[in-house]
Amino acid sequence: MDRHGLTVTMIFLAESANYGEGVGNISTLKKMSRGNYEQYTYISRQAMRYNIIQQLGWDDTPVDGKSGVVQFAPSATIQEYPEIDLFGYMKTSSREEGKNEKGGALTRSAVVRLSNAIALEPYQSDLEFLTNMGLARRQDLENGIAQSEIHRSFYTYTITVDLDRIGIDGEISVSKADRAERVKALLDTIQFLYRDIKGRRENLAPVFVIGGRYGRKNPFFENRIVLHKGRIQVNTLTEILMGSDDIKEHTIAGVTSGIFENDSEVKKELGAGTVAEAFKQLKKEVDEYYGESD
Numbered sequence: 001m002d003r004h005g006l007t008v009t010m011i012f013l014a015e016s017a018n019y020g021e022g023v024g025n026i027s028t029l030k031k032m033s034r035g036n037y038e039q040y041t042y043i044s045r046q047a048m049r050y051n052i053i054q055q056l057g058w059d060d061t062p063v064d065g066k067s068g069v070v071q072f073a074p075s076a077t078i079q080e081y082p083e084i085d086l087f088g089y090m091k092t093s094s095r096e097e098g099k100n101e102k103g104g105a106l107t108r109s110a111v112v113r114l115s116n117a118i119a120l121e122p123y124q125s126d127l128e129f130l131t132n133m134g135l136a137r138r139q140d141l142e143n144g145i146a147q148s149e150i151h152r153s154f155y156t157y158t159i160t161v162d163l164d165r166i167g168i169d170g171e172i173s174v175s176k177a178d179r180a181e182r183v184k185a186l187l188d189t190i191q192f193l194y195r196d197i198k199g200r201r202e203n204l205a206p207v208f209v210i211g212g213r214y215g216r217k218n219p220f221f222e223n224r225i226v227l228h229k230g231r232i233q234v235n236t237l238t239e240i241l242m243g244s245d246d247i248k249e250h251t252i253a254g255v256t257s258g259i260f261e262n263d264s265e266v267k268k269e270l271g272a273g274t275v276a277e278a279f280k281q282l283k284k285e286v287d288e289y290y291g292e293s294d
Contacts, residue, residue: 003250003289005217006161006183008282009225010190010206011120011232013259015152017195017202018043027148031123038122041151045114047195048157049087051204052114055189058083067092074106078169082182085167085174086112111165112186115219117157117204120227126150148198154207158222159190163213163289180290184283191279207256209278210237210270213285215246230261234269241270252285254278 018041020030031039053059061081062073071092078085088110128148136143161183167174174182193204210221220240226233241248253272255263266272 002164003213003215003246004162004164005214006163006211006282006285007158007214007217007219007221008187008190008209008211009156009158009219009221010210011154011156011208011225011227012117012193012204012206013152013154014043014195014202014204015200016041016148016150017117017155017197017204018047019149019197025146026127027146029123029149029151032118040119040121041123041153042119043117043155043157043195045116045157048114048117048204051193051195052186052189053083053087055193056082056185077172078108078167079172079174082185084108085169086110086161086182086186108169111162113160115158115222117155119151119153119155120225121153123149123151123153154227156225158211158219159186160217160219161186162217163286176290180286183286187279187283187286191275206254206275207259208232208254208266208272209275210251210253210272211282212247212250212252213282213289214250220247232260232262232266234262234265238269252278252281 016029018030020028022028029041030044031041033039058081061083062076063070064073065071069092072084072089074091076084076089076091088108090105090107092105126149128150130146130148132144135141163179163183166183167176167179191205195202195204214220220243221237224236224240226236241251251270253266253270254275254277255266255270255272256275257263260266272278
């Protein structure tokens with residue numbers, strides 16, 4: 001079976017990294033609820049995508065608003081712009097007066113897909129009290145007061161990449177060397193990802209990673225990460241590994257020492273090396289795939 005699907009599930013530690021609209025003078029974190037009535041903060045996939053594209057330096061794809069909606073410009077192609085190669089596009093053109101050309105929409109579904117980054121520990125309604133007293137005192141002005149929800153937690157998210165679709169769009173075909181470089185650049189960025197939020201720079205670099213290149217394009221480890229009292233629930237992951245020879249043989253794992261209570265168990269049961277070693281092996285898989293495709 002050809003192994004076209006690359007998937008990676010990660011854990012990182014971060015604080016208060018994505019806010020919603022807010023209520024009054026309270027800045028509220030984005031949250032979702034589970035059946036146990038606990039609330040879990042999350043960082044939206046759109047926010048994650050924004051940071052990834054920005055740090056890749058790929059945020060230069062031209063856009064226009066001639067159709068009435070801000071979209072990627074019809075002239076933009078995957079040959080010149082990796083952003084729309086990996087993350088897809090909708091390009092709408094309107095029929096111009098005096099021309100016979102018909103308007104319409106061209107779409108490319110995402111080749112790289114992201115999940116939301118969801119907290120593994122419930123939100124406990126912590127609030128930070130804020131004032132601007134330092135500035136107000138400079139001119140003897142009235143002090144402003146605000147509050148901000150805060151939550152420090154481990155988060156998990158997953159990326160999937162359809163390796164066989166990278167660099168191909170209709171009659172356009174990017175060289176296999178460039179396809180490999182684009183995917184490896186994505187992995188490099190994710191390995192050292194960060195996010196600027198409210199005067200802070202949050203480190204979103206993973207402290208645990210598991211995934212690989214498989215025959216099926218299923219994100220096997222998505223929604224399977226469980227954290228309990230600082231311990232990764234390893235037996236859940238080993239059950240997935242035993243589900244098929246493809247998963248067992250081709251899974252790569254990495255963990256940062258000293259972060260989780262059971263990192264020794266993670267290393268033993270999952271064969272985990274360091275996070276850096278895991279990403280190095282994932283990039284090797286990418287090179288092998290595009291080399292095999294020659």
